[in-house]
Each structure stands twice: as C-alpha cells, then as structure tokens.
Amino acid sequence: MAESCGVPERTLRRWRAAFQAGGLAGLVRRPRSDRGRARMPEPLRLLIEGLALRPPRRSVAVIHRQAVSVATAQGWPVPGYSTVHEIVRNLDPALVALGVEGAKRYREVYELVHRREASKPNQIWQADHTELDLWVVDPKGRPARPWLTAIEDDHSRAIAGYAVNLEAPSALSTALAFRQAIWRKTEPLWRVCGIPEVFHLDHGSDFTSSHLEQVMADLRVRPMFSKKGQPHGHGKIERFMETMNQMCLAPLPGYAPKGSKDRAAQAQLTLAGLDAAIGQFIREVYNLRPHSETRLPPQARWEAGAFIPRMPDSLEQLDLLLCTVAKPRKVHTDGIQFLALRYIDPVLADYVAEQVTIRYDPRDITEIRVYLRHPDGTDDTFLCRAICPELSGETVSLKEITAARNARRKHLRGRLATRSTVVDTLLALHDEPLPAAYPATTGLRQWTTSDQATTTHDAGDTPTPGDGPRLKRYWNE
Secondary structure (H helix, E strand, C coil), X not given: CHHHHCCCHHHHHHHHHHHHHHHHHHHCCCCCCCXXXXXXXXXXXXXXXXXXXXXXXXXXXXXXXXXXXHHHHHXXXXXXHHHHHHHHHCCCHHHHHHHHHCHHHHHHHCCCCCCCCCCCCCCEEEEEEEECCECEECCCCCEECCEEEEEEECCCCCXXXXXXXXXXXXXXXXXXXXXXXXXXXXXXXXXXXXXXXXEEECCCCCXXXXXXXXXXXXXXXXXXXXXXXXXXXXXXXXXXXXXXXXXXXXXXXXXXXXXXXXXXXXXXXXXXXXXXXXXXXXXXXXXXXXXXXXCCCHHHHXXXXXXXXXXXXXXXXXXXXXXXXXXXXXXXXXXXXXXXXXEECHHHHHHXXXXXXXXXXXXXXXXXXXXXXXXXXXXXXXXXXXXXXXXXXXXXXXXXXXXXXXXXXXXXXXXXXXXXXXXXXXXXXXXXXXXXXXXXXXXXXXXXXXXXXXXXXXXXXXXXXXXXXXXXXXXXX
C-alpha cells in the first residue's frame, strides 16, 4: 500500500499512530518552533533588536551595515537585508515606543488608563485652558492671540462656563469662568448651573493657587488633581477645545490653525466680538447638538436627572469668594497699609490695633472690604469699605500698579548702574600705586612733589639732581 500511495511505510505508520492517539487533530502538521525567526546566532539577533530600540531611530539600512560589520568581525553568518528588515518589523510596537520615543509617549499610547465617568450631573466638573487658533485686535489696535478657559460637566459634556482673555491663564480668569459656571444664566437656553461636588484640575499655577484653594474650601468643593505629566483625565474637555477651534473659529476672520502662515494682519474681531461668538456657539450649537459618545445633547442629558443643583446664598457672596482675594492685616492709627497704599474709613477708628481680613478685587484696588476676624473661627464680620485717597475717583488694577512699580524700579536701577560705572572708571584712572623705593608700611605715606617746599634734609645728605627733597611723615599728622 505504501508503494501504491508513494508514501514511505514509516510515514504511514506514524500517521496511523497519530490518528489513533488524537483523531484528525493528531494529523495536523505542527508549526516549526523557530518559525518567523531567522537562523542566526542569538547575540547577533539581540544586537539588531538593540540597535532598532536605541534612540535616535535608525533606518534598516544603517542597522544592516552595522550588523554585517559585527558578524564579519565575529565570524558569524552574515545576515541579509531582508532578514534584518524582518527582525525589525516584528518588534513589539510598545517596546519600540518605550525605547525610541520615551516613557511619556509610551504612557500616552499604550499604558492602560482608568477613565473616570461621573454618574450624575454636577458630580465632576473639568476645567482647562487653550490658546485659540485665532488673531483678534487688542485695545491698542495690535493683533493678539486670545486664551479660552472652559468648564465642562463630566456627565453630560455640557459647558457650564467660560472666559476669554488676552492674558495668559491666571487664578482670576479661572475664577471668572467658575463664577459664570456656578450662577444662573440670563440666557434661557443655557440652564447649566450649580456647585459641583468635585473639580478635576491639572497642575497649572492658576489651578493650584491659594486663592482657588480657598474658594473651593468655602464652597465645599473637593479638588482632584491629575498626575503631573499625565493629564489623561482631561480628554473630554480637551476634545471640546478641538471642537471649538474647528467648528466655531474656522469661519471667523483671523483664523490661523497651527502650521498655517502668519495671518495676524487679518485680525478684525475684538475680544468682545469673539466672546459673543463663543457664547452663541456654546448655547445654540454645542450644548444642543447630540454628543458623539452619549448620543444625547449635553443640555438635555444635564436636565435628564431632574435634580435641584446646589447654589450659593447670593451672587454677592459668590463674587466675594471668587473675584476677591483675602489677606490678613492690622488696623493702624492712619488706616490699613496694603501694597504700599493707605486705606481709610471712619469706621476703622474703633478698631485700631485689631486684626482684620481684607478682600480686594485685583481688577480694581481703589477700595477694599474690611472684615473683623474672630479668634473662635466663626464667620468674619463685615466692617466697611475702605478707600485709598490717592486713587479716589479712579479705577486702577493690581496689574497696572505692579507694572508701574516695576518700571520705576528698573529706571532707578539703571541710574544706579550708570553712576556706579562712572565711579569705578574714574577711581581706576586716578589710583596711583606707591613707588617700589617706598613700600607702603603701616602708618606711613609718601608725599608728592607739591610738598617739596616744606621738606628738609639731614646734614650730609646730598640731593640727587632732578630729585626733589622728600620727607617721611606719619599719615595722621
């Protein structure tokens, strides 16, 4: 039978034994243990893989030349280009990302992430900043790129508040966006409001400021910070920022996405015009458009819970917490000293030497609010609004005061530097060293030729022609 089939008898016997032991599955051909692996010494394979995993990234041609050089020197079989290419191509992409692009890139692409999801509205809010891909005209008529601060409800994806500024993100811009997010909106289509349970933030200086920390403590909001360098939890708010750039800003004049040519000359919108356009987009488009993940409009998903949001007692209380900064001070006989300015009010006459808390608005420091501090920890008592006589009738921001002081200090330091240079130069020119014949000794000095008229010689001394008489005298004579 083996001869009629053209199969060796030994092979038939092996097939029969495999069928009897495992049925048809026993006849399946087993793959080679070295399938997909080139036949070469293991050190050479590790060399090729190591070169492919070492930064900076090398081409296959470079790796092949180095592998050939090492194999020739060691007496190993020389690998072909296709063999090296196959080894490099079969490397684990996660291993390549970690070795060539670094740990940060590996975390972004391959590391398992716990995605936080709120189960109800106002349970978790997120906040973030971005520099918009748009040029606007600032108050001085110059083109500038604005910043957007946005606050999003994690459960519904609804935007609760925002703020647009020409300055880099600060605690004040965050507080203004937080104020709008918490309080009831005047627009009937925008009904997202309330105080959240958790505020998810990154490690920006404005988010970690003592001002915002104090505000969240007063409002009983628990801050939650993402890991430094790993802002995975901010994907939802960052997605909104991309949507804002693509859908809202693209039709506006001055739009300049990253990688495009400079379009600063096309700036036409003012900051107020951009603010109005962003507000309209959030109210009439984004919050009413079905979300790609939840399949519901953010505004409808926020209202589906039929809950009553937790609100502050009044808008004035919210303004005191968010838009003012608290500082401890002492009442002196001439009032309260703050930022090298003097604030007075007749009410303070009864509280000289008392410890008080002042609250001021960084946008206008012409007046401060004064509260009497209670040692037992109870709420401070409002006393008065103290004003600065030097700034009365004006509106002056803390930024303007700081800029003026810095300019004044810079001007004075420049004058000091000029005079110091002149002094050093003139002293160096007129500093005459003592002659070697008269070494400087303690308590003695050499008189110049202007003293020759009063000098005398000892008996027997013969003056040298051309040399005037000299006399050594003590310095304190």
